[in-house]
Amino acid sequence: MNRAANLQSLLENSGFYELESRVLKIADGLGITALGMDSFLENLSGGQRAKVILAKLLLEEPNVLLLDEPTNFLDKEHVTWLTDYLKTYEGTFLVISHDFDFLDKITTCVCDIEFCTIKKYSGNISKFIELKGLRRESYIREFEAQKKEIKKFEDYISKNKARAATASMAKSRQKQLDKIDRLPPPELVPKPNFRFNALHISAQRSLSAKDLEIGYDYPLLSKLNFKIESGQKTVITGFNGIGKSTLLKTLIKQIPAISGKFKFADNIKVAYFEQDLNWDNPTLTPIQVVSDAYPKLSQSQLRRYLAQCGLKAKSMLQSVDTLSGGEQAKVKICILMLTPANFLILDEPTNHLDADAKEVLRKELIKWTGSLILVSHESSFYEDWADAIINIEG
Template identity: 55%
Template sequence: MSLLEVSNVSHAFGDKVLYKQVFLEVYKGEHVGVVGQNGTGKSTLIGILTGEVIPDGGTIKWQPNIKIGHLDQYAVIDGSSTVQSYLRRAFTELYEMEEKMNALYAECAVSGNEVLLQKAADLQERLEALDYYSIESNISKVVTGLGLNAMGMDRPIDQLSGGQRTKVILAKLLLEQPDVLLLDEPTNYLDTTHINWLAEYLIAFDQAFIVVSHNYTFLDKISTSICDIEGETIKKYHGKYADFLRQKEHFRESHIRQYHAQQKKIEATEQYIRKNGAGVNSRIARGRQKQLDRMERIAAPTFVTKASIRFQELPVTAQVALRVDHLVVGYDKPLLPKLTFSIRGGQKIVIAGFNGIGKSTLLKTLVGQIPCVAGAFRFAEQVSIGYYEQDLIWENDSMTPIEIVASFYPKLTIKEIRRHLSLCVVKDSHVTQPIRTLSGGEQSKVKLCLLLLTACNFLILDEPTNHLDAETKDALQNALIQFKGTVILVSHEEQFYQGWVDRVINIVDENRNRELKYSHR
């Protein structure tokens, strides 16, 4: 019996049909990855499964008494709680059980009532069976695995960044051990070490999960099946992500062959009908027309739209493009050690290190969003910066993509703006919708479009691959390889930058003493 049955579900967003009469089953212990281009409805599917989104038609049926854990990055939580106290709420029932047990023991000590003593002993047995006395150890494992200790366990949640907050919510979810996990882009705010830890955790997870992710190396490790959303359908493939790719390519080639064979037959039949509609063979022609009318037509093959990304390049300085001298970055206190390094014009540098250590803070300091704590840095006079910020924050989230681009580039016509957005594969049906209604991937593509309209010779990119589908990632990677200017890239996806960057500046935390390590590629 399946844990989940999705039957005949259809759903549209405005004029865009996401799914049309789709079916899906998920079984106990199954590890499902969900993939598809940006805007196809991956996050909407998670919303439908949690009940937050009501589909236009069809039914969603969970097994009775199933405990569902959902990674909701926008969940309302008590900001005054510390990280430690929030994580402990995963075990609220067990703590209450312990209080009840202690109260029974105390009452029994006074009254000598053996019935109370037995009730207390029963509760203690249940606590032991539920691994109550390993709670702190289990919390410590998850905290270490996701790198939460770096942000401080006594820190109030309302002092955390959006990414740090999401990691805390994920940690509590893992500690709760639900019957099924629903995770939407769980790796977005994790660095490589913590992504690997999460992968190992999910591989060993006995229960079922459904994970939406654009990190295909991660999906290949954790999945036992893949649900592909494309062309208003959801098709399930068994096996890992690599198996899915091979199967999908095989089905695509078979579909194309069948489609063209049917089109050839239709064309020949229609030609015969036109030629013999009024002659001695008119009766045969009418029979063939009936056959055509009854024929189940094979849908035309759909092809994935690929982004066309090319940066507007200014001449590159041949000298040192950026010099950093004993720079200290942070807010109330330093986040990083003193930084001293230089980057020549045309060099491509990756800044790596665990999340929360201060990589984004360094980039915000370099582009002038926040002041430095101490030290100095200097760009060459010829440098013109193009900056991509990872947070999807808009000054006015009611504006449409067209209005947003027009506000930055008022000289562009609406037709020109549409063309630039289409090059980044922002769907035409979405360019007139409020930006807040678009998926994370589509919002990222709007930000990418703004960057591509910026003439520059020095790119500063903070996690640009977050939310992007495989095709857009590939297009961005190729554009960065061809870019002749200087690049500083923060990324947790080694597969994205491997092989084409000149140097990796790795910020490590050894025994809480942070230091820089340099490596060359």
């Protein structure tokens, strides 16, 4: 009886009887219950599995939580839930994210990697941006001043080391020069300059769908009926896992429709951006990847286009699977830029992009004169320029 009482006390103190409600609370918050709690992981998409992994980590309540782009596969309401959860989290967490609004609400300090060092800033992301700008200006002034000082030493040594009368002074200056702790040059991250050139569209309507059923073994949604006029920019929304990406893959004929039909106008040329960072051969470099898609381009042209998309010279020579998510996304956008098209189909193109690249892409899509279908969970990216929003949750 004593042993049973001790075990009962242990269960109560460890929160055993609240475990199921805790699991459901986090699963609801991240949108997992809508997928079916009895679903097999092998039947879930990559984004849906990422949600399950995140839920598992949160349930473990570790002292230190490391989150790498946790909002990439979350809908707006789930990002809000995660934000509120982290704001009251008792442990320490370290987050990497390109979601400015999310970071601004949860951060109390920012660790910034720049000039070959890590600098810690107190405050949220807005405060960090202000302080970082001041620090960058100060560092550049300091670097330029040191460069001038080094140049003076080098000029003096060069002029006087060969003359017997001044050789000792030149040697002394050389010792002083050797003791200088040289600052690494400020490395400016190249800002992308995406440019999409739309082909002319002669038809009035670009795409129409009638009683279209999408899915794999069974329909994911009720029958879809919609029309997209030429030059219309349409955003497709709905919670993750409902079938947005499946719809796009059906439209580009990567997977067959279950029933119904859809038709593009005769002169429509489609260019597609897939959100998953998959490569036919991940060991190829970005130069080789783009060259395979466009073999007539010279090496200098390939480098110029990749640089235009914001890729550094050294990154162009690495295998694509060693690049960051943002760099891989820019390689995909580079191929997209070179693809003659008048209808863009973009599946979460901002997932891995930094704030600068995201803003450049937003402005370029505003200028785009062709038709467009965009799937995005960031309403701030499209809400001021989208012509139509199709919510497929209904």
